[in-house]
Amino acid sequence: MSIPQNLNHIKSDLPAHITLVAVSKTKPVPDLMEAYNAGQRIFGENKIQEMVEKHEVMPKDIQWHMIGHVQRNKVKYMASFVNLIHGVDNFKLLNEINRQAARYRRTINCLLQIKIAEEDSKFGMTTAEASEILQSDDFSYLQNIKIVGVMGMATFTDNETQIKQEFTKLKETFDELKAIETPNCKLETISMGMSGDYKLAIDCGSTMVRVGSSIFGERNYN
Numbered sequence: 001m002s003i004p005q006n007l008n009h010i011k012s013d014l015p016a017h018i019t020l021v022a023v024s025k026t027k028p029v030p031d032l033m034e035a036y037n038a039g040q041r042i043f044g045e046n047k048i049q050e051m052v053e054k055h056e057v058m059p060k061d062i063q064w065h066m067i068g069h070v071q072r073n074k075v076k077y078m079a080s081f082v083n084l085i086h087g088v089d090n091f092k093l094l095n096e097i098n099r100q101a102a103r104y105r106r107t108i109n110c111l112l113q114i115k116i117a118e119e120d121s122k123f124g125m126t127t128a129e130a131s132e133i134l135q136s137d138d139f140s141y142l143q144n145i146k147i148v149g150v151m152g153m154a155t156f157t158d159n160e161t162q163i164k165q166e167f168t169k170l171k172e173t174f175d176e177l178k179a180i181e182t183p184n185c186k187l188e189t190i191s192m193g194m195s196g197d198y199k200l201a202i203d204c205g206s207t208m209v210r211v212g213s214s215i216f217g218e219r220n221y222n
Helices: 003-013 029-037 048-057 072-078 091-103 127-134 160-177 198-203
Strands: 019-023 042-045 063-066 084-088 108-113 145-151 185-191 208-211
Touching (some): 003 019, 029 048, 072 091, 091 108, 091 145, 145 160
Parallel strands (some): 019 042, 108 145
16 A cells, blocks of 8 residues: 555544554655655654754645664754654753753653663663652753653563553553643653554543554665
């Protein structure tokens, strides 16, 4: 099927309250424009430089989501336009996002990345660490960011029972942290689920899914 057909097939299957992030990393602009012309407005990239290059040449009504691991020294390149940063896994990064957002007199929405997978290669903080940050004095001074939810990545495995347990853990973390509401924190989003497991993620409480290969086809990393 074509990109528009893939996109429409997935959208027709999604409940109304689910936000679809089209994961466009490594894909060329013409592919993204096919999805754009089919109505998609939210795109997710995992490398800041690639996202910046695409943002410069593509329509300005697109919402750009940074879904990969973020290095603090690169926040400045996307601070003027990024709509949502998924992978915030420590306070120093949050502080830098706030600093760069203030330069542009804007507020950047962020998700706290919670480590739900068993793999050491996955980033993220514990529920306790997230709770401590959200209730700290230092966090209360950050006026140019807003924590709007949590994000997690399940273990790369075919074991559906394990994936379900990890997704359920993220939903429980969300429910626990949701009680913390401040001027710069109001949790509404649970970003979990990708091409292979987004239906299971939705069953476990996801409100935002990150789908790439099911829309654009397999990636070419060469």
